Amino acid sequence: MKIEEINVEDSERMYCPSTKEVIFAPDWDYINTDAKAFKGYWHCEFMLEPTIEDAELRTAWNNYYETYLKDKNPDWDDYRKFFQQLDRPDWIAWECDFHGIACGPISFTVIYVVKGDTIIEEDPEYNEEEN
DSSP states (O other), X not given: OEEEEEEEOTXXXXXXXXXXXXXXXXXXXXXXXXSTTEEEEEEGGGTTSOEEOOHHHHHHHHXXXXXXXXXXXXXXXXXXXXXXXXXXXXXXXXXXXXXXXXXXXXXEEEEEEEETTOEXXXXXXXXXXXX
């Protein structure tokens, strides 16, 4: 599976044109895990507890975890190897870096596994004045 790295801007959304589904958007407080294009995601703070909706991906993850991660303190490369070795050229892993301000600067990374034609683009409904 291909991994794409991106810094996601506040005005961008994740969209799958073939299913016409939005996975996330600027004004959403949630991820559309019900989308047909969505397979799973790994949040940097909970890497060992991913949200996986696809049965094949869940089985592959469980096998990888039991074989390579269970008895070690995995680093970021250990996770990336899982996505790289997964033989699903029709899927893509988007490694998304998000940045913002809360009580100071914040930054976190989420890896989304989605249908291969899923893109990250400027949200056509984004209104900068409201945000």
